[in-house]
Amino acid sequence: MKNIGFIGWRGMVGSVLMDRMQAENDFSGLSPVFFSTSQAGQAGPDIGVGPQPLQDAFDIAILAGLDAIVTCQGGDYTRVVHPQLRAAGWEGYWIDAASSLRMEEDSLIILDPVNRAVIDRGIENGVKDFIGANCTVSLMLMGVHGLFNNNWVEWISSMTYQSASGAGAENMIELIQQMGVLGRSCTPGQSALELEQVVSGKMRGTEFPQEQFGTALAGSLIPWIDRCMDNGQTREEWKGENETHKILQGERFIPIDGQCVRVGAMRCHSQALTIKLNADVPLADIEAAITGANEWVQLVPNEKAATLAQLTPISVSGQLHISVGRLRKMTIGPEYLTCFTVGDQLLWGAAEPLRRMLLILAGR
């Protein structure tokens, strides 16, 4: 497997993927071809051999000549191009960050530190579509799958605090524009209440930049991510339970539900978990299970100084480790556990499982 197409390489996920692949020398031995949906013919990324011109990401004939395609372009692109390629008889590997194919019967959701056995079985059985999980689902599992491994989890409620970059490059730029408008509202000598009134007026005003988010995120938050489902959940909330089940492919269906909230963090998603255990497992055993599950999980002591230093979006931004802290039994009862976890959604929540899947398929 050598000829690999990359689509969506200049978006948030794609640019982090390019950085990681260069940092790990993943391009060595591969012949990458870069595509664009909007900039065909212009210069592509320079991965050390000079930029090549970008190919048209809708050109089925060129795509069909590739051994594998890695796309971070988004679900609309996948919905248009994937069926055309398969209909044209293409049998290459499709590795995708978007959600469109995640729940298809013949696809697998990939998170190899958690479900490598499922992936290996899938490759053996001829699976060709390998799809990255929703970012909060990946980060939740990377943080606490030690509890799943021990079959201790009865159910989970997850309350998320998701960053602007989770919505893509344009949204991230808009958050900074919103912050800029608010920052420029501050004049010397204003009282805090006067400042709040000026700022709130700007946030409610028609001039406030909100084309992407539809409302103010800077100085506020948005308790809605993705579209509405029939049962009142948002699709982001629906993914928690359904994607976890597909990743783990366990015998037991573990209920997972909660609320997903967009906050004004730039990068990295956080979540507060309430976990109903099926036994009064000692906290020391829980800590050992969490830290022993994979090499990236990092337990943060339940103390203020450690929390401020290690359990915030900025403390994990650009880092591969997943922090799990505020871990304690709840006062509700000894089988109720709470913790707070934060990780870089552009790394383990998006780019990292894709590049690792490519390497698995390339036999590296």
Ligand code: NAP
């Ligand atoms: P994105 O930043 O919006 O990029 C997607 C595409 O938008 C780019 O490839 C580019 O395509 C185009 N684009 C338009 N304006 C741009 C700009 N100013 N800067 C860069 N690109 C621009 O989307 P994304 O967040 O990377 O998400 C891609 C897919 O991954 C989505 O399906 C998303 O749901 C999924 N995902 C995202 C995250 C996350 O944290 N962001 C996590 C997990 C999964 P052209 O070059 O072809 O114009």
